[in-house]
Amino acid sequence: MTMPRPPARPAAKKPAVKPAVAAKADQAKGQLHPRNRHQGRYDFPALIQMSPELAAFVIINPYGKESIDFANPAAVKVFNRALLKQFYGIEHWDIPADYLCPPIPGRADYLHYLADLLGKSNAGDIPRGAKIKALDIGVGANCIYPLLGHCEYDWQFVGSDIASSALDSARAIIQANAGLEAAIELRQQEDSTHILDGVIHSDDRFDLTLCNPPFHASAEEATSGSKRKWRNLGKLDPKRKLPVLNFGGQAAELWCKGGEAEFVAKLISESANHGQQVLWFSTLISKAGNLAGVYSALNKIGASQVRTVEMAQGQKQSRFVAWTFMSKEQQAQWIKTRWQS
Template sequence: MHDKKKAHPAIKSQLHPRNKHRQRYDFPALINSCPELQTFVAPNKYGDLSIDFFNPAAVLCLNKALLKHFYHIQDWKIPKHNLCPPIPGRVDYIHYLADLLASSNAGSIPRGNKVRCLDVGVGANCVYPLVGSSEYAWSFVGSDIDSDSLRSAGLIIAANPQLSSNIELRLQRRSQHIFQGMIQADDCFVATLCNPPFHASQAEALAGTQRKQSNLKASASNQKKLNFGGQSNELWCKGGELSFVKNMISESQLFATQSLWFTSLISKEANLKGVYQALKREGALQVETIKMGQGQKVSRFVAWTFVKPNEHASWLQAALTK
């Protein structure tokens, strides 16, 4: 006998209206696209098909199936120690970024490979470029300080020749910098995006994961596992998220004319005050905070620009005709 089933909404309304993951997972359809997912799918205690979200291999395979089923991404895989991101949340960032660009383009989302974005910390998973290229045909430069992560991302790109001309990878050899060395003299981006390291240390990252798992009533045997994997440069850095983003803001001013919008996820709401202070100090002319939601989690990204609002349309038009 199954436990009493909780009522689940038919639509995950907190996700962006264009997000393809607003429906509950259709596991038979996902298995049809990615047969290896079958190994991990079984009825849960309510009698619904699901996977064990505390099993890293199961989450990895679900991501592979989602990317293949909805975005036609072939042979997506990452090393075991790298960050395995929740796809629906990553997709939301891309769609809300598209809306932000539309606000600078008379309400129309710019599409095509002339729309160039810089993904800071592209990682081994390469998710933002894959989704942005698939959904809007944007082109991306993906930067990272880890050569192994870029090697993994490169293998994914090579397996998807329909996207390969839209995604370029660059190794950041100076880990203390973010845009310096990555934005070249002839580069022009409509936006930059980033999923910054959240924590200030490995111990803080582990403590945060343990709190999340405790809230989800995880078993004691799972308490030491990171939900979605991840290594040092992906999960923590000296000073944590706020320090990283403040450094990003400082460097963005040096490239004020080479990107219309600079954006970054801000995981911790308490960091917003420091972010706004840094943006004011660097002279940002417009700042937007875009809220996003996934399940019970509320996230957001902050966007800023050094281009005058009345010049956005002409700036964007010039960038798209280069």
């Protein structure tokens, strides 16, 4: 009697890479990174002493404290200029009208947590100096990440952008401050259908990439989101003319077809083309609802490690996702060759 064969077992699937979430368990809710220079309230007398032009924009808020009107783009720009001068030694900083004027404490947090990420790959020792090279995708007219990253850690940067006007502004900032031209290189992305391809050259090696992607899908969505934000904050006064977007911003900075989800999906797809040229890729994710799609895309493309780092600045919650295609052995060899030689 012939016994029937047992049914064939389905082929084993490659286990999904589980993203590690780095929570700030040792920090109070809403607190900045411990190394962030912007803890506590701003010292306006000290800021004004360094940048007298700020005095014209200082107001007393409803709590009786000195502040500025963050709905006034001119005030925000002068305030940023004062912060950069006092805390980072940037003597000259300016951006054209209607370009993104970034909140510096939050931008600094991203860099400090990226430094921690590199430190975890290096037995807890955060690498500093010119051996570390980072790529800022979408450097913008403000050039903020290269400025902060170089001042804090002495890293080298390449900043890419699709807009020549943004690069012209960033270049003017670099040239106006001694010592930055040797530390920050700018490259234009000539092809609007690509993000990394064409910017990363065949002989490039980057320890980090970072990105603040456009998070709206259209100009209309960006405008609606800004109005909703002011309404929720109780600041939308029909008698008062407010800017459409509180920190300004050009189209490529604020929105793209498909919004954040589609942009990051493209970034992930192209990152696989450069998996042996970059130690850690990363991007901010403003919408927590996009994380599931990000993890799925990274798993499909074969990322070997994925980490999510939660951040908070007061009431604002944010996060970034980082990934690598290198095994632990390859990471160790990278560090030995690049950082320790």
